[in-house]
Amino acid sequence: MKREGSPWTGLSAVAAKELADHLSSMRMVILEILVVIAAIGAAYTAGEQLKATVAESSFAFLALFTTAQSPLPSFVSFLTFFVPLIAIGLGFDAVNGEQSRGTLSRILSQPIYRDALLTGKLMAAMATLAMVLVALWLLITGLGILFLGLPPSAEAVARGLWFLVATLFYGGVWLAAAMFFSIVFRQATTSAMASLGLWLLLVVLWPLASQFLAQALEPIRYGLPQEQLAQINLAHALARLSPNTLYGETVTALLDPSVRTLGPVFISQLQGAIPGSPLPLTQSLLVIWPQLVSLIAATVLLFALGYLVFQRREIRA
Amino acid sequence: MNTSVISAQRLSKRYGVHSAVESLDLEIAEGEIFGMLGPNGAGKTTTILMLLGLTEPSEGEISVVGLDPRRQPLSVKRQVGYLPDTVGFYDDMSGRENLGYSASLMGWSRRAAREPIARALERVGLENAADRRVGTYSRGMRQRLGLAELLLKEPKVAILDEPTLGLDPEAAEWFLATIRGLKQEGMTVLLSSHLLAKVQTVCDRVGLFQRGRMAMCGTVAELADEVLGVTQRVELEAVAPAGREDELAVALDGIAGVQRTTPVAGGFRVETQGDLRSALVRTVIEHGGEVQGVTLQRPGLEEIYRRYFEEVNDET
Numbered sequence: 001m002k003r004e005g006s007p008w009t010g011l012s013a014v015a016a017k018e019l020a021d022h023l024s025s026m027r028m029v030i031l032e033i034l035v036v037i038a039a040i041g042a043a044y045t046a047g048e049q050l051k052a053t054v055a056e057s058s059f060a061f062l063a064l065f066t067t068a069q070s071p072l073p074s075f076v077s078f079l080t081f082f083v084p085l086i087a088i089g090l091g092f093d094a095v096n097g098e099q100s101r102g103t104l105s106r107i108l109s110q111p112i113y114r115d116a117l118l119t120g121k122l123m124a125a126m127a128t129l130a131m132v133l134v135a136l137w138l139l140i141t142g143l144g145i146l147f148l149g150l151p152p153s154a155e156a157v158a159r160g161l162w163f164l165v166a167t168l169f170y171g172g173v174w175l176a177a178a179m180f181f182s183i184v185f186r187q188a189t190t191s192a193m194a195s196l197g198l199w200l201l202l203v204v205l206w207p208l209a210s211q212f213l214a215q216a217l218e219p220i221r222y223g224l225p226q227e228q229l230a231q232i233n234l235a236h237a238l239a240r241l242s243p244n245t246l247y248g249e250t251v252t253a254l255l256d257p258s259v260r261t262l263g264p265v266f267i268s269q270l271q272g273a274i275p276g277s278p279l280p281l282t283q284s285l286l287v288i289w290p291q292l293v294s295l296i297a298a299t300v301l302l303f304a305l306g307y308l309v310f311q312r313r314e315i316r317a
Numbered sequence: 318m319n320t321s322v323i324s325a326q327r328l329s330k331r332y333g334v335h336s337a338v339e340s341l342d343l344e345i346a347e348g349e350i351f352g353m354l355g356p357n358g359a360g361k362t363t364t365i366l367m368l369l370g371l372t373e374p375s376e377g378e379i380s381v382v383g384l385d386p387r388r389q390p391l392s393v394k395r396q397v398g399y400l401p402d403t404v405g406f407y408d409d410m411s412g413r414e415n416l417g418y419s420a421s422l423m424g425w426s427r428r429a430a431r432e433p434i435a436r437a438l439e440r441v442g443l444e445n446a447a448d449r450r451v452g453t454y455s456r457g458m459r460q461r462l463g464l465a466e467l468l469l470k471e472p473k474v475a476i477l478d479e480p481t482l483g484l485d486p487e488a489a490e491w492f493l494a495t496i497r498g499l500k501q502e503g504m505t506v507l508l509s510s511h512l513l514a515k516v517q518t519v520c521d522r523v524g525l526f527q528r529g530r531m532a533m534c535g536t537v538a539e540l541a542d543e544v545l546g547v548t549q550r551v552e553l554e555a556v557a558p559a560g561r562e563d564e565l566a567v568a569l570d571g572i573a574g575v576q577r578t579t580p581v582a583g584g585f586r587v588e589t590q591g592d593l594r595s596a597l598v599r600t601v602i603e604h605g606g607e608v609q610g611v612t613l614q615r616p617g618l619e620e621i622y623r624r625y626f627e628e629v630n631d632e633t
Contacts, residue, residue, distance in 0.1 A: 109394055
């Protein structure tokens, strides 16, 4: 049975309205202020430290994102923490909020498909996230010029842009997850708790769990190198089920050109390599390509899952 | 008047074993005001959602303005205005902004929508509150804003789910008058309600819903015939000569066409087939009584409804 008309009728209207909502909502303003303060703090301390040590390095700009000075974590660590929070904040009441306000049936009685409503909401939230991230990136770059007194190289800018893409989809995973919960659960508080619960699970418990699971499933019986390798590989594979691990690895390779591999490496594989020498961007991209694609795929998959449930959802309050 | 705008055949909706609507047949003619009446959970809202293509029917055929809402939902929704029972708006936007969003979903440009929005707001009397946040609106104002949204669409069919629910009597009266106005503009109106007395004054025809079925359908007079078996009821105020009350009651009962005589304070309540007022008065006088007043009462929906469900409950 073919449906009449385009599923995207009304998409731009929904997206524009949702975007305006996000940009003016108190919830987002609070989160943005929080992130900006954290970013400035992290970049400032990193800059102070870099001035003293590696100012001559051509990748000082990238180090600005990753350098941590205790007790403050690096800018990237801040992002790893805050981006899921922003994404969950943007998405946790996307659908059940409309339902409890009684606007859902009214909006869907307008000549649009449900597709447009859900996709418009995703697009608006992604656009909001992108705006926040670009603003932050420009802020850090500007502060970097101020602190370090040198402009970023073309490669540093290119790596920065890839870093933005990776961060956007890292947020996208959490956004799609939060939207999924907002479709499944009728109460906004329930979907918020579910999203935050999943986040805590993957951030705090999963790294430990993947270690334990690997030890249980691939035990080292005789202390052979093969056994050790198998266990490490399994632990890595399990840990990579969490978007946090994927994002962490992506950022490591993108912002540190000297990273050549994210897993175990044999001495024989390093033959002829100059330790610590930087990789070109294309090679760094090859290293993190699976991680980056996985993040994008997870976003799409979770959104598609929510979409399926939403299409079959009864809309009456 | 004979072309049907909404028609449904053997329409059913089941949720697991529970059936919300069970093989419903519905025909609504152009320019008609049709009332769906029934207790909560009788399947009224489910039927409405199926007509709009917002819920997939389990079985049956539907045609709305000649289209199938399952296959051509956009065209149907372009020509059908819907006012949900608990109509909600975005609280932090003004009434005008809310309508602007609806207009943009209808595919109107901001500029093209400005004039119609102002007109719709004026028509429901919200022109002075239009730029206030909807969060400050009362229930009645929200309901009127919902009606303004419906008018904005200039639909062929207006579907109103419990339009007078939670409104004070004055506001409800205003709402019903406006619904009558819609009919005058040639709109077909389908409304659902459980406030019977109010609804019967505007509806051309009504359908009684009960447990997912439309138990009866017709004009109020037709339903009265069907359920009560009497179309008339006469309230007769009469004083019988002392000690002869019973005799008079028997005499009244004996008149051809009288179905039941019940003594009430200061007189009798007589249910009759047809208007038998003069025969009743004559009988009272012949028996030496005095007539102080005769009033003909038409049974209202309320009565029909109560009687009908009494019968249904007796059977089960």
